[in-house]
Amino acid sequence: MSTQSSPKITRRATRSGLPQLSNYFSEAWRFRTFAWRWSLADVKARNFETFLGRIWHIINPLLFGLIYFIFVGIIAGGGVGSISFLGAIVGNLYAFLFFNMIVTMAIATVQSGAGGVLGQSSIPRIVVPIASTITSMNLFLRSLVAYALMHIISQRGLHIEMLLAPIVVILICMFGFGFALICATLNVYIRDVSRLIPHFLRLWMYLSPVIWEYTRITGGGTLNQLARFNPWYSAMTAWTISLGGTLDPDGPKIWEQIGIFSIWSVAIFFVGIFLFISKEDEFAIRN
Amino acid sequence: MQLETDAIRVENLSVNYSIVAESPLDQKRKFYNKSTRKTEIKALDDISFSIPSGQIVGLIGGNGAGKSTLLKTMIGVLKPSKGRIDLWGRPHLLSPGMGFNRLLSGRENVVLGGLAAGMTLSEIKEKQDSIIEFADIGGFIDLPMTTYSSGMFGRLSFAVATYNRPEILLIDEALSAGDAAFKERAVQRLKDLCDSAISIVVVSHSSTLIAEMATEAIWLHRGKIKLQGEVQSVTDEYLKFQAEGNETAQLDQR
Incomplete structure (x- = not known):
């Protein structure tokens, strides 16, 4: 006698495209603890074999900041006199580095298959870039300890706008995550993307007000307008003001820049998620 | 009364995919030409079978027979090109x-x-x-x-x-690790799991291991089912086939 119920799972031939989103996200939610723990393990393992261990999470950004401090302040002629500006550069660099980490780590983990998670299990693929983004956020928050030191040395002071800094961080995270998913998906089809991305990100950093002041392009003219269309112009302007106050009382306002960057972040975030999910069933074959 | 229900049902399943492979070295080409070519792989070709719940089934076959492809399609990593797989439980590889x-x-x-x-x-x-x-x-x-x-x-x-x-455990050569004592405990562990109605599919090149663990076996050859049935008769036929030197790695291209 047979009492066969309807199957729990059915795999059938379908065209590539979006899966049923409620099922997909509830399945991804089931692996939230895995993403969190996997990310913590990654952070822990990073400096596992070094003598200084976890202290490197603070030393690394401090050294990185110091190198740019010397490069921009002394070699490129920025002048050590403007110590506050140099503090701003270090703060901006950490924010851009945070974005850079989200993108490069997501591409690398998706390409490597994340220790068999992508090729040997039915875990929704998006869990992997989520885990790598948590890792990037973790490392960024640690770098803020180093920044706090720089902030005091460069006498940037305390400002009411600092309360808006967490919003800018969340927006950078959303923008970075969406952009990372777009790049990780493209990289599955065109491997050259992972080679190109580091150069592209470096160029993007130099074209954005990271190591130069946002007030340089506040004037009119097509070139200035084009430069301000760059999402990282809004992001860096909002970030710079939130940490150190405005550089020009008649220049861009923090709320306005947060608003513009919010539009970019939400758009890129959703485009990235939908592109990644709609193509992820081809990852196992192409990876 | 024994209730026998299926844990896995595979109907007319075909899995094809394309991979990017290096062009043969002897092929003359200019520097700007691509050094790679796209190759279509026909990994599984119209296979059908079912596995009752609470059974250990062995999957045997040479390299490139489609065993791993079948397991990966069951867990949803690969997508069927034709046909379907119904699963009465969440599979784990x-x-x-x-x-x-x-x-x-x-x-x-x-x-x-x-x-x-x-x-x-x-x-x-x-x-x-x-x-x-x-x-x-x-x-x-x-x-x-x-x-x-x-x-x-x-x-x-x-x-x-x-x-x-x-609910459904899929094992791909994972029992090859460990010494004889551990293998014995591992086999016992799998048999215990089966007693609690868990279905297990084991892929192994070792027909001895398959014969020891499974009750039924499926022999895949070049993406098709060559033989299916009671484990001893299938493994005997497979060993005979191997002894005749017929089993070599296959890469079926379309």
Whole structure:
């Protein structure tokens, strides 16, 4: 006698495209603890074999900041006199580095298959870039300890706008995550993307007000307008003001820049998620 | 009265995919031409079978027969090109070290591997001692996994995956790790799991292991089912086929 119920799972031939989103996200939610723990393990393992261990999470950004401090302040002629500006550069660099980490780590983990998670299990693929983004956020928050030191040395002071800094961080995270998913998906089809991305990100950093002041392009003219269309112009302007106050009382306002960057972040975030999910069933074959 | 229901039903399943491969070296080409070519692989070709719940079924066949492709399609990593697979339970592929971070200790990796296998933290906490006891790797459990031999690695992976109690367990050559004593315990563990109505599909090149564990076997050859039935008769035919020198790695291209 047979009492066969309807199957729990059915795999059938379908065209590539979006899966049923409620099922997909509830399945991804089931692996939230895995993403969190996997990310913590990654952070822990990073400096596992070094003598200084976890202290490197603070030393690394401090050294990185110091190198740019010397490069921009002394070699490129920025002048050590403007110590506050140099503090701003270090703060901006950490924010851009945070974005850079989200993108490069997501591409690398998706390409490597994340220790068999992508090729040997039915875990929704998006869990992997989520885990790598948590890792990037973790490392960024640690770098803020180093920044706090720089902030005091460069006498940037305390400002009411600092309360808006967490919003800018969340927006950078959303923008970075969406952009990372777009790049990780493209990289599955065109491997050259992972080679190109580091150069592209470096160029993007130099074209954005990271190591130069946002007030340089506040004037009119097509070139200035084009430069301000760059999402990282809004992001860096909002970030710079939130940490150190405005550089020009008649220049861009923090709320306005947060608003513009919010539009970019939400758009890129959703485009990235939908592109990644709609193509992820081809990852196992192409990876 | 014995109720026999299917755990897995495969109907007219075909899986094709394309891979990018290096062009033959002897092919003359200009520097701007691509050095790679796209190759269509016909990994599974119109296969149908069903596996009742609570059974261990062995999957045998040479390299490139489509065994791993079949398991990966069951877990949803690969997509059918034609046909369907119905599953009456959530499948789990026992994949050595999935989710592990080799720089961390075995104990920490029990948590990571368990979470990757779909367990909750409280389930892992509850079963952690049993998992470690089953893996039987002594003091190594608190050392980084980079210090483990492949046997130790395989034992811990196997322990984590089988304590997860998946509804359908898929094993792809994962029993090749470990010594004879561990293999014996592993086989017993799988038989115990089957007693609680878990269905298991085992892929192995070792027909001895398949014969020892499974009740039924499916022999895949070049993406098609060559023979299916009682394990001893299928493995005997497979061994005869091998002895005649017919079994070589296949790459079916369309």
